[in-house]
Amino acid sequence: METALCIFMLFLAGVSANITGQHVTTGECVCVAGTNVNARTSASLSASVGAVLNTGDCFKIHGGILTHDGYTWYQLSHVSGTQNLWVAGTLLNKAAASSCSGGSSGSCTATAKSLACQLLQMHNSGKVHLWDRHPSGVHDNAYALNNIRDTCNGHQASRSHYTCSECRSPGAPGGHVCLSETLLRYLVDLGTHGYIHINEIAGACHSCHSYHYRGTAVDIDPGSRKHELISKCSSMGGWPNDEINHIHCQFNH
Ligand SMILES: *[C@@H]1O[C@H](CO)[C@@H](O)[C@H](O)[C@H]1NC(C)=O
Numbered sequence: 160m161e162t163a164l165c166i167f168m169l170f171l172a173g174v175s176a177n178i179t180g181q182h183v184t185t186g187e188c189v190c191v192a193g194t195n196v197n198a199r200t201s202a203s204l205s206a207s208v209g210a211v212l213n214t215g216d217c218f219k220i221h222g223g224i225l226t227h228d229g230y231t232w233y234q235l236s237h238v239s240g241t242q243n244l245w246v247a248g249t250l251l252n253k254a255a256a257s258s259c260s261g262g263s264s265g266s267c268t269a270t271a272k273s274l275a276c277q278l279l280q281m282h283n284s285g286k287v288h289l290w291d292r293h294p295s296g297v298h299d300n301a302y303a304l305n306n307i308r309d310t311c312n313g314h315q316a317s318r319s320h321y322t323c324s325e326c327r328s329p330g331a332p333g334g335h336v337c338l339s340e341t342l343l344r345y346l347v348d349l350g351t352h353g354y355i356h357i358n359e360i361a362g363a364c365h366s367c368h369s370y371h372y373r374g375t376a377v378d379i380d381p382g383s384r385k386h387e388l389i390s391k392c393s394s395m396g397g398w399p400n401d402e403i404n405h406i407h408c409q410f411n412h
Pocket of ligand 1: 179
């Protein structure tokens with residue numbers, strides 16, 4: 160009776176998950192069920208946390224399956240940028256291939272991919288900087304660097320999933336979004352003409368209806384190029400906003 164009730168309540172809460180012991184194959188898509196799920200650098204509770212995941216974050220099985228510390232751990236592909244991280248099977252569900260980036264409904268345009276790869280190359284050579292943190296201190300796979308890496312790898316960009324004073328409910332939505340080609344072109348163009356520090360793209364928590372969640376907005380450190388950031392945003396059809404410690408630029412699509 161107790162077990163039946165417990166299972167019933169798990170279903171009610173919508174957190175029922177557990178792929179432990181199920182047959183899974185490399186490349187199969189699994190999704191996280193739960194909030195603040197730790198994805199670790201190796202199959203152990205004491206391994207460092209490479210990313211914090213939430214319901215709706217889906218990844219392909221990379222191949223590794225190991226039992227340790229009372230859990231069966233599954234190695235997932237490209238959880239944080241190119242990092243393959245480990246998640247306990249009790250927090251994973253099998254999902255349709257389309258839930259994983261790279262599936263037909265998950266992939267973005269070839270132009271977006273190519274622009275993101277150009278931007279990543281600029282980052283790797285120090286010409287631009289894609290931030291690998293959020294001002295909130297929350298760790299997830301939605302840093303500007305992760306957004307660009309994932310897009311360059313042909314995946315959608317991750318959105319954060321947490322609340323803030325600008326949006327107490329429901330908070331940043333989580334899940335994934337394709338980044339706008341216009342937005343990427345704006346960033347590549349700026350990077351071609353000098354250094355920029357890109358704070359946030361699809362990540363972090365903003366106002367509830369923020370264009371960041373649509374993949375069409377960016378926050379950039381103004382540095383010494385404030386007027387250029389603003390005028391280029393306008394000239395490309397966007398709306399710039401001087402938000403004091405950063406320039407926000409958003410596009411319609
Ligand atoms: C998950 O499934 C395995 C295999 O069936 C089982 O041994 C384990 O108790 C389950 N864990 C949870 C938390 O449901």
